[in-house]
Amino acid sequence: MNDNRAIDLRSDTITQPTPAMRAAMAAAEVGDDVFGDDPTVQRLEARVAGMLGKEAAVFTPSGTMANQLAVRAHTEPGDEILVDANAHIYYYEAGGPAALSGVSCRCLSGVRGTFTATDVETALRPPDQHFPTTKLVCLENTHNRGGGTIWPMERIREVADIACRQGLRMHLDGARLWNASVATGIDERDYAAHFDSVSVCFSKALGAPVGSALCGSRDFIQRARRFRKMFGGGMRQVGLLAAGALYALEHHRSRLAEDHANARTLAQGLARLSGIELDPTTVQTNIVFFKAPGVQAKELVSRLDRAGVRMLATGPHSIRAVTNLMVAAENIPQAVEIVGRVMQACQPNSCSSI
Numbered sequence: 001m002n003d004n005r006a007i008d009l010r011s012d013t014i015t016q017p018t019p020a021m022r023a024a025m026a027a028a029e030v031g032d033d034v035f036g037d038d039p040t041v042q043r044l045e046a047r048v049a050g051m052l053g054k055e056a057a058v059f060t061p062s063g064t065m066a067n068q069l070a071v072r073a074h075t076e077p078g079d080e081i082l083v084d085a086n087a088h089i090y091y092y093e094a095g096g097p098a099a100l101s102g103v104s105c106r107c108l109s110g111v112r113g114t115f116t117a118t119d120v121e122t123a124l125r126p127p128d129q130h131f132p133t134t135k136l137v138c139l140e141n142t143h144n145r146g147g148g149t150i151w152p153m154e155r156i157r158e159v160a161d162i163a164c165r166q167g168l169r170m171h172l173d174g175a176r177l178w179n180a181s182v183a184t185g186i187d188e189r190d191y192a193a194h195f196d197s198v199s200v201c202f203s204k205a206l207g208a209p210v211g212s213a214l215c216g217s218r219d220f221i222q223r224a225r226r227f228r229k230m231f232g233g234g235m236r237q238v239g240l241l242a243a244g245a246l247y248a249l250e251h252h253r254s255r256l257a258e259d260h261a262n263a264r265t266l267a268q269g270l271a272r273l274s275g276i277e278l279d280p281t282t283v284q285t286n287i288v289f290f291k292a293p294g295v296q297a298k299e300l301v302s303r304l305d306r307a308g309v310r311m312l313a314t315g316p317h318s319i320r321a322v323t324n325l326m327v328a329a330e331n332i333p334q335a336v337e338i339v340g341r342v343m344q345a346c347q348p349n350s351c352s353s354i
């Protein structure tokens with residue numbers, strides 16, 4: 001059922017701008033932002049920088065660009081960056097660090113996306129002409145492939161501590177930092193304080209149609225702005241989009257608690273179904289990963305789609321569901337019921353048509 005009656009849990013990027021958000025976008029004051037003429041973009045950049053306690057911010061068309069600008073602006077070709085093996089920057093950005101910055105990624109084996117200061121320490125290289133220069137440590141909070149996991153503050157502090165002692169820069173992929181803050185009550189600024197740069201996203205859970213931002217010191221953002229132009233991300237009357245992001249920051253942040261409650265309910269419901277492996281206590285924010293060992297994830301997902309629930313196959317037997325602005329609390333028991341029905345039809349020896 002590929003229409004808007006489906007309960008769409010594929011991602012928190014599928015959200016539609018609300019009528020009020022569209023009205024704010026239509027009314028936006030705009031100008032040529034490459035000339036520095038767009039007052040709405042400037043308002044958004046100042047607002048985000050302020051929220052994160054940084055000097056400056058630059059608006060980007062995607063979170064991928066915000067992250068890749070950070071990698072480019074922190075490094076020189078030949079350098080090395082430290083990332084979790086499942087980090088978006090490494091796993092989902094089309095090889096960007098190698099292609100755009102000429103750096104290599106040293107992958108750390110985190111647990112559900114979070115690694116430790118000891119992992120960083122073990123990866124450090126002695127000063128020697130044979131080795132690449134390690135420049136940057138990247139964290140992701142919340143961690144997408146980790147299952148929406150929140151980095152514990154103490155662990156961030158320990159990693160930041162060793163990075164600081166070793167002269168390494170710290171970048172935070174904060175595409176879902178808003179979710180971490182709503183879930184823990186820890187201000188975005190307190191997380192951001194441990195990093196030289198932070199990327200945040202307006203088009204995921206916050207529900208704006210387009211846009212991310214990269215924040216950092218004034219000099220760093222000036223450097224990133226030049227690379228944004230180089231990468232083709234200099235945009236013109238883009239206040240139209242910035243207005244959607246400003247609206248989302250104002251009106252859609254605190255409601256993330258609903259997405260988190262819905263994800264917990266969904267996880268508890270799915271965990272009770274036979275043929276599904278899921279530990280609901282691992283669900284901390286809006287992302288639910290589960291395994292269906294007896295069926296092909298692709299097949300299950302296409303059957304679910306026909307039955308009116310959309311999810312994403314992320315491995316041979318693993319499936320991801322993400323609660324979002326378009327999914328109401330009453331849709332959750334409906335989704336669980338449909339998954340139960342489809343799973344039953346998928347069991348060996350049962351009728352396979354649904």
Ligand SMILES: *Cc1c(COP(=O)(O)O)cnc(C)c1O
Nearest residue numbers: 062063064065088140144173175
């Ligand atoms: C979605 C996402 C991004 C950026 O994605 P874009 O689709 O390029 O906006 C970056 N980091 C994480 C953790 C993400 O989930």
